[in-house]
Amino acid sequence: MSGRISLHDVARAAGVSLATVDRVLHGRPGVRARTVEQVQAVVARLGYRPDPAAARLARKSRSRLVFVLPAGTNTFVDMLDKQVHAVAPWLAEQRAAAAVQRADVFSPVALARHLAGLRERCDAAVVMGLDHPLVRAAIDDLVAHGIVVVTLVSDVPSSRRSRFVGIDNVTAGRTAASLLGRFVGARTGPVGIVMGSRALRDHAERLFGFEQVMATEHAHLRVLAPIEGHDLSQRTEPLVAKLLQREPGLVGLYSIGAGNRGIQAALEKSGRAEHIVWVCHELTPHARQALLTGVADAVINQDAGHEVRSACRLALAALSGERVLPDQERIRIDIFLRDNLP
Amino acid sequence: MSGRISLHDVARAAGVSLATVDRVLHGRPGVRARTVEQVQAVVARLGYRPDPAAARLARKSRSRLVFVLPAGTNTFVDMLDKQVHAVAPWLAEQRAAAAVQRADVFSPVALARHLAGLRERCDAAVVMGLDHPLVRAAIDDLVAHGIVVVTLVSDVPSSRRSRFVGIDNVTAGRTAASLLGRFVGARTGPVGIVMGSRALRDHAERLFGFEQVMATEHAHLRVLAPIEGHDLSQRTEPLVAKLLQREPGLVGLYSIGAGNRGIQAALEKSGRAEHIVWVCHELTPHARQALLTGVADAVINQDAGHEVRSACRLALAALSGERVLPDQERIRIDIFLRDNLP
DNA sequence: CTGAAAGCGCTAACAC
DNA sequence: GTGTTAGCGCTTTCAG
Numbered sequence: 001m002s003g004r005i006s007l008h009d010v011a012r013a014a015g016v017s018l019a020t021v022d023r024v025l026h027g028r029p030g031v032r033a034r035t036v037e038q039v040q041a042v043v044a045r046l047g048y049r050p051d052p053a054a055a056r057l058a059r060k061s062r063s064r065l066v067f068v069l070p071a072g073t074n075t076f077v078d079m080l081d082k083q084v085h086a087v088a089p090w091l092a093e094q095r096a097a098a099a100v101q102r103a104d105v106f107s108p109v110a111l112a113r114h115l116a117g118l119r120e121r122c123d124a125a126v127v128m129g130l131d132h133p134l135v136r137a138a139i140d141d142l143v144a145h146g147i148v149v150v151t152l153v154s155d156v157p158s159s160r161r162s163r164f165v166g167i168d169n170v171t172a173g174r175t176a177a178s179l180l181g182r183f184v185g186a187r188t189g190p191v192g193i194v195m196g197s198r199a200l201r202d203h204a205e206r207l208f209g210f211e212q213v214m215a216t217e218h219a220h221l222r223v224l225a226p227i228e229g230h231d232l233s234q235r236t237e238p239l240v241a242k243l244l245q246r247e248p249g250l251v252g253l254y255s256i257g258a259g260n261r262g263i264q265a266a267l268e269k270s271g272r273a274e275h276i277v278w279v280c281h282e283l284t285p286h287a288r289q290a291l292l293t294g295v296a297d298a299v300i301n302q303d304a305g306h307e308v309r310s311a312c313r314l315a316l317a318a319l320s321g322e323r324v325l326p327d328q329e330r331i332r333i334d335i336f337l338r339d340n341l342p
Numbered sequence: 343m344s345g346r347i348s349l350h351d352v353a354r355a356a357g358v359s360l361a362t363v364d365r366v367l368h369g370r371p372g373v374r375a376r377t378v379e380q381v382q383a384v385v386a387r388l389g390y391r392p393d394p395a396a397a398r399l400a401r402k403s404r405s406r407l408v409f410v411l412p413a414g415t416n417t418f419v420d421m422l423d424k425q426v427h428a429v430a431p432w433l434a435e436q437r438a439a440a441a442v443q444r445a446d447v448f449s450p451v452a453l454a455r456h457l458a459g460l461r462e463r464c465d466a467a468v469v470m471g472l473d474h475p476l477v478r479a480a481i482d483d484l485v486a487h488g489i490v491v492v493t494l495v496s497d498v499p500s501s502r503r504s505r506f507v508g509i510d511n512v513t514a515g516r517t518a519a520s521l522l523g524r525f526v527g528a529r530t531g532p533v534g535i536v537m538g539s540r541a542l543r544d545h546a547e548r549l550f551g552f553e554q555v556m557a558t559e560h561a562h563l564r565v566l567a568p569i570e571g572h573d574l575s576q577r578t579e580p581l582v583a584k585l586l587q588r589e590p591g592l593v594g595l596y597s598i599g600a601g602n603r604g605i606q607a608a609l610e611k612s613g614r615a616e617h618i619v620w621v622c623h624e625l626t627p628h629a630r631q632a633l634l635t636g637v638a639d640a641v642i643n644q645d646a647g648h649e650v651r652s653a654c655r656l657a658l659a660a661l662s663g664e665r666v667l668p669d670q671e672r673i674r675i676d677i678f679l680r681d682n683l684p
Numbered sequence: 685c686t687g688a689a690a691g692c693g694c695t696a697a698c699a700c
Numbered sequence: 701g702t703g704t705t706a707g708c709g710c711t712t713t714c715a716g
Contacts, residue, residue, distance in 0.1 A: 004434075006693055017703045022695065030701055051435065053395035054693035057708045061696095090667065092346075093393065175682040185527035213681055305669045325432065327647045330684075335677040339520040339555055340513050342672075348709055359687045364711065372685055396709035399692045 070105035083308035108132035124148035124315035154202035173209025181218035189251035196231035196257030233262030240266035301334040412447035417626040425650035450474035466490035466657035496544035515551025523560035531593035538573035538599030575604030582608035643676040
């Protein structure tokens with residue numbers, strides 16, 4: 001009986017020892033090319049799948065994961081940071097440990113250098129950063145050194161990273177436009193956009209999706225050129241204040257990135273918060289408050305906890321050749337209104 | 343070193359053998375009451391946590407899970423059914439197996455009898471059914487016989503079930519009202535409601551949440567008395583057709599349960615689909631189609647895959663005393679508009 | 685009532 | 701290059 005095929009079965013069928021099969025499976029050196037092929041053939045033929053629990057139990061060393069997150073005072077990033085610490089007990093059970101490092105993500109040079117420093121210091125890196133040739137090269141270099149790289153929140157698609165964990169940002173932008181347009185309703189007027197930077201891939205993608213839907217479905221609303229506030233409240237507040245002054249008929253505002261506290265302040269000080277449909281991202285405590293008071297009309301969210309756990313699972317799976325359930329790892333776009341706050 | 347405490351450590355500290363500790367941990371008979379207490383004290387003092395991987399590896403027998411789902415032609419239920427089959431490989435790795443049984447969930451007597459038949463035939467039952475004293479008693483009886491019971495989609499809160507897996511249905515109803523109200527915008531007129539049955543707890547809760555928000559936030563819209571269509575398209579279609587005839591000024595429609603194909607047909611045949619904001623539940627292929635063509639304006643969804651996987655994890659965790667991450671098991675309310683369809 | 689001992693399927697050190 | 705072997709932490713017989 002026993003539908004399951006074990007390492008033992010493979011070893012016997014291939015006429016080699018357990019250790020040799022193990023070496024082949026892990027791509028470790030010290031096996032003749034011919035033997036490698038033979039073993040691989042048997043593995044394929046028998047449909048062997050390693051038992052993750054047994055592997056975990058036998059493994060002595062812990063896998064080291066490093067999360068590289070943006071430095072600075074971004075509430076959402078702090079939430080990610082906290083979630084990394086929160087999974088620690090679970091990771092320990094999986095013979096793994098995670099550390100968080102903060103790096104200047106807005107500078108390609110600094111980020112690339114930071115990544116280079118990770119070589120030999122970890123088994124997997126989870127990186128939230130900008131899509132730039134230097135960064136891409138740094139990621140590819142890590143991968144070439146056998147380090148598993150997972151991108152988080154903002155992808156670097158042309159790199160050799162093994163996975164991306166985050167929402168579909170084009171769709172997120174489309175969703176924002178859809179809600180904003182429908183909430184504005186029959187009124188008409190200009191719509192503003194505030195973003196961190198066009199260099200951030202997630203922001204650029206959201207912008208793209210947003211403009212797409214606005215143009216096709218809410219063409220009567222004039223979309224203004226985006227304002228770039230570098231995700232900092234101190235910078236977004238005066239910019240939005242100026243925008244409000246310049247556009248007295250503003251009916252909607254989409255904030256693509258962070259710096260929402262500044263935007264909220266500007267809206268409130270203008271006394272026009274009620275008449276402007278404001279859609280923003282990430283359900284931070286402030287965004288939640290803004291939703292409750294009616295200043296914000298919808299918040300589009302990605303669940304930091306799910307993202308961190310998913311990144312860990314994917315990194316560990318890549319390290320151990322475990323199976324992943326793609327459905328389970330898809331990060332969904334959450335829409336929050338005042339009435340469905342969790 | 344070794345921060346982790348093993349069974350071995352507990353056994354030594356308590357001055358007994360591995361087997362005895364194991365018996366105590368699993369509440370198996372054949373241990374003197376005094377010994378039980380001593381061991382439990384040591385377990386508590388040392389903060390011992392069993393290693394789930396090791397347990398899994400050593401276990402010979404498989405845990406049997408049974409899903410009890412409503413009989414009939416409900417697309418969402420079919421999706422749950424499919425998902426149960428989809429987790430089979432994963433369950434096998436966890437030394438478990440799941441079977442699906444369909445029962446007449448609308449009849450308390452039939453459902454209770456069905457549940458009674460599960461005794462001795464499984465280790466855990468995942469039940470989607472109605473909240474009724476008979477059903478509650480049947481669940482409590484299973485629990486008394488050492489079977490883990492998890493409720494799915496619709497809860498039976500006063501029973502001794504170990505967990506509920508599903509969305510917060512009051513919040514779901516509130517969300518529906520919020521979207522419907524905002525989408526209707528400045529227009530005014532009556533709003534209809536179609537539900538399966540008031541006896542279904544999830545439906546009753548959604549209705550409650552919906553009426554709550556409509557009354558407080560969209561008081562200018564008159565909410566009509568709910569129509570009960572027993573979740574069957576054949577029954578909902580004529581009922582909705584009649585409603586449309588009776589209420590020529592209808593501006594919104596909330597369908598709380600299933601039977602959406604009938605509702606869609608009635609809306610389309612009336613030629614007024616464009617002017618009526620329709621919000622429904624569960625992203626089935628038809629609902630998706632309705633969203634794309636604009637007949638439906640929003641779909642509130644619970645992810646069948648997540649629910650099934652969560653139910654499995656919770657049932658297995660309850661069986662083996664494993665830790666659960668509550669955040670990970672919270673089923674979220676998904677909002678789908680045409681522009682964020684996955 | 686309690687304990688000793690044989691694995692579960694894999695990894696990793698060490699021997700050949 | 702390849703094989704042998706000793707565990708990982710738990711469950712489960714089978715003896716006492």
